[in-house]
Amino acid sequence: MSKKSVTITNNETGESVELPLLDGSQGPSAVDIEKLYRDMGILTFDPGFVSTASCRSDITFINGEDGILQYRGYPIEQLAEQSHFLETAYLLMYGDLPNEGQLSNFTRIISHHTMLNESLKNFYNGFHYDAHPMAVMVGVVGSLSAFYHDSLDIRDPEHREISAHRMIAKMPTIAAASYKHNIGEPFIYPRNDLSYCGNFLNMMFSTPCEPYEVDPMMEKALNLLFILHMDHEQNASSSTVRLAGSSQANPFACIAAGIASLWGPAHGGANEAVLNMLEGMGNVDNVDQYIARAKDKDDPFRLMGFGHRVYKRYDPRARIIRKMCHDMLERVSPDNEQGPLFELALRLEEIALNDEYFIERQLYPNVDFYSGIIYRAMGIPNNMFTVMFAIARTVGWVSHWMEMMDDPQQRIGRPRQLYRGAVKRDYQSIVER
Numbered sequence: 001m002s003k004k005s006v007t008i009t010n011n012e013t014g015e016s017v018e019l020p021l022l023d024g025s026q027g028p029s030a031v032d033i034e035k036l037y038r039d040m041g042i043l044t045f046d047p048g049f050v051s052t053a054s055c056r057s058d059i060t061f062i063n064g065e066d067g068i069l070q071y072r073g074y075p076i077e078q079l080a081e082q083s084h085f086l087e088t089a090y091l092l093m094y095g096d097l098p099n100e101g102q103l104s105n106f107t108r109i110i111s112h113h114t115m116l117n118e119s120l121k122n123f124y125n126g127f128h129y130d131a132h133p134m135a136v137m138v139g140v141v142g143s144l145s146a147f148y149h150d151s152l153d154i155r156d157p158e159h160r161e162i163s164a165h166r167m168i169a170k171m172p173t174i175a176a177a178s179y180k181h182n183i184g185e186p187f188i189y190p191r192n193d194l195s196y197c198g199n200f201l202n203m204m205f206s207t208p209c210e211p212y213e214v215d216p217m218m219e220k221a222l223n224l225l226f227i228l229h230m231d232h233e234q235n236a237s238s239s240t241v242r243l244a245g246s247s248q249a250n251p252f253a254c255i256a257a258g259i260a261s262l263w264g265p266a267h268g269g270a271n272e273a274v275l276n277m278l279e280g281m282g283n284v285d286n287v288d289q290y291i292a293r294a295k296d297k298d299d300p301f302r303l304m305g306f307g308h309r310v311y312k313r314y315d316p317r318a319r320i321i322r323k324m325c326h327d328m329l330e331r332v333s334p335d336n337e338q339g340p341l342f343e344l345a346l347r348l349e350e351i352a353l354n355d356e357y358f359i360e361r362q363l364y365p366n367v368d369f370y371s372g373i374i375y376r377a378m379g380i381p382n383n384m385f386t387v388m389f390a391i392a393r394t395v396g397w398v399s400h401w402m403e404m405m406d407d408p409q410q411r412i413g414r415p416r417q418l419y420r421g422a423v424k425r426d427y428q429s430i431v432e433r
Contacts, residue, residue, distance in 0.1 A: 006031055008040070015040055026061050043416050049234075055242060056407070059092060059399055060233045064310040069317065071231060072096070080320045085196045085226045085392075086110060089168060092231055092399040113169035114190035114199065116177070117147045124181045133178040133387045134263045140174050141167075142256035152250045160405055163251040164398040171394045172196070175387045176203035182383070197222040200391070205379070217331070218378050221324050225371055228317040229389050231396030232310075237261040237268065241397045242404050246413040251401060258397045259390050268393070271372035272385040274305035275341075283340045284347045295357055305369030306352055307362060317367035325370040328377040338376060345373050 004021040017039045020032040030053040036042055046052045061070045069076040072091050079088050083097075090098045090106050098106060123143055127136050144166070145152060151162040177187045180203075188203040198214040201222065206212030231238070240261040244254040262268035281290050293301040308315050329342050349365050352358045375385050404410050 004029070008036065008042075010040060010042070027063065037416075043418065045418050049239075054234055054239060054413075055404065057234070057400065057403060058095065059403060060231045060396070062233045062310055064308075064312050067311055067313045067316045067319075069232075076228065076316055077320060080224055080227055083227065085223050088227050088230060089395045092395050093164065093402065109165050110169045110196070111192040113166045114173055114192060116170060116173055120144075120147050121177070121187060124177060124187075127181065129184060130182065133175070133182055133384055134259065134390070136178040136181065137174060137387055137390060138256050138259050138263070140178070141171075141259060142253060144170070144252040145250045148252070154248055154250065154405055157406070160251065160402055164402055167251065167255055167394055167398055171391045172200040173203060175384075175391050176200060178387060179204055179381075179384055195219065195223075197226065217328070221328060221374055221378065224321060224324055225374065225388070226392040228321060228367060229371070229392035231393070231399065235267065236264070237393065238396055238400050241401055243413040245401050245404055246410065248412075251398070254401055255394065255397050258393070262390055262393060263386055268386045268389040270304060270368040271375070271389070272382050274369050274372040275376055275382045275385070277304045278341055278344055278348075281344055284344045287344065287347050287351070291351060291355075303348070303352075303363070305366055305372065306358070306364065308366045311362075311366070313362055314364045315366040318365055318370055321367060321370045321374070322365070325374050325377075328374050332377060342373065342377070345369075 004023070005018045006021055007016055007018050009016045017036060019036065022030045022032055024030070033044055036044065044052070059072065061073070062068065071079060071088065072095055074091065074097075079091075083091075086107050087098060087103055089110075090103060120140070120143065123140055124136065127139070148163070148166055151159040151166075153159045173190050180187050186208060188206050188208075190199050191202055192199070194202055194214065198219045201214050201218060202212055234242075237258040241254045241258040244257040245251070249257075265273045281287065290301070290303075293299045294303045329346070332339065332342060349369070352363060352365055358364070371388075372382075372385055375388060376382075380388065
């Protein structure tokens with residue numbers, strides 16, 4: 001802990017308090033305000049927690065000013081180019097890249113847990129056929145504690161690890177089953193001879209009536225997307241998982257809470273919103289009028305998938321995924337019914353990368369813009385986009401949950417508030433009101 005400090009003075013009373021200044025290994029320092037309320041009776045006010053460090057973490061580092069994203073110190077560019085999903089998942093969970101033996105064992109464990117309890121499959125029958133897959137995900141994941149309650153002692157490190165493995169392994173199976181239920185096709189059992197991403201594609205697109213071969217390029221694209229979406233520091237859903245976990249709720253309930261948070265269009269639902277926006281535009285002939293609306297400060301219309309709250313310059317994940325997006329679109333047949341939509345997307349990208357209005361405001365295409373287009377090119381429907389995000393982000397969620405549960409200083413989250421309501425008043429009978 002650093003011995004540096006800052007002093008806060010109340011100008012009205014003249015009281016002062018010296019607060020420790022904590023240094024991380026990278027990034028800004030943090031003022032430890034634990035004794036601010038105790039010693040001075042003052043709270044801090046930070047809507048959206050934009051200047052608040054809610055925890056200590058060793059998992060992910062972001063520098064939004066310079067467009068840096070690192071998992072456990074490894075640049076995302078290196079992991080995206082050289083690693084694969086399960087290797088990176090091991091890194092996030094355990095802190096270091098695995099050796100051959102560790103990776104082999106980890107892969108075997110994840111493969112062992114891919115199936116769902118047969119009784120759980122009946123749970124899907126309770127959902128309407130056209131239920132949004134994210135609604136199904138929240139319900140099914142939340143129910144896992146009723147099926148896998150043999151390892152729910154959160155005080156036991158081995159139980160925590162088993163639950164984490166189960167969630168990473170079963171999330172693709174749950175997601176694919178949600179899709180199959182949505183379109184009325186039979187569920188496909190997982191195949192442990194396939195890769196993590198290949199297995200998911202097989203469960204999504206194969207049927208019992210004919211053989212299915214996993215497209216190597218789709219598998220590669222999905223592997224890349226899953227790595228890029230694994231974690232992103234203390235985002236809304238990861239913070240939700242931590243807050244739920246701080247009450248000592250079971251891990252399946254915590255992850256279900258994270259899924260619910262991710263569902264929001266301002267978070268994981270952004271890539272779905274991108275495609276909905278593109279479809280609303282119609283075709284490339286309408287681009288100019290929508291660009292004009294986006295530049296009009298009095299028009300409520302906003303371009304989805306451009307700019308980022310954290311990255312003040314280019315989203316490093318978008319830079320990585322842009323080439324994959326273009327490679328996928330090159331394979332699309334000229335007579336494909338999605339052709340006009342892809343043409344529209346590429347035209348929007350061209351404008352954003354060259355128009356002074358967008359350049360000055362750093363409104364570059366972000367990872368949600370490209371991921372939505374790639375998913376559509378793969379044949380994945382809009383309502384599954386956030387589900388895809390949830391599969392990948394599960395690794396980050398369980399990593400944060402395990403880190404938090406292993407922290408001896410961890411305690412239940414209890415934010416305070418700046419109360420603006422009525423002061424004390426006395427009850428009146430209904431005839432006196």
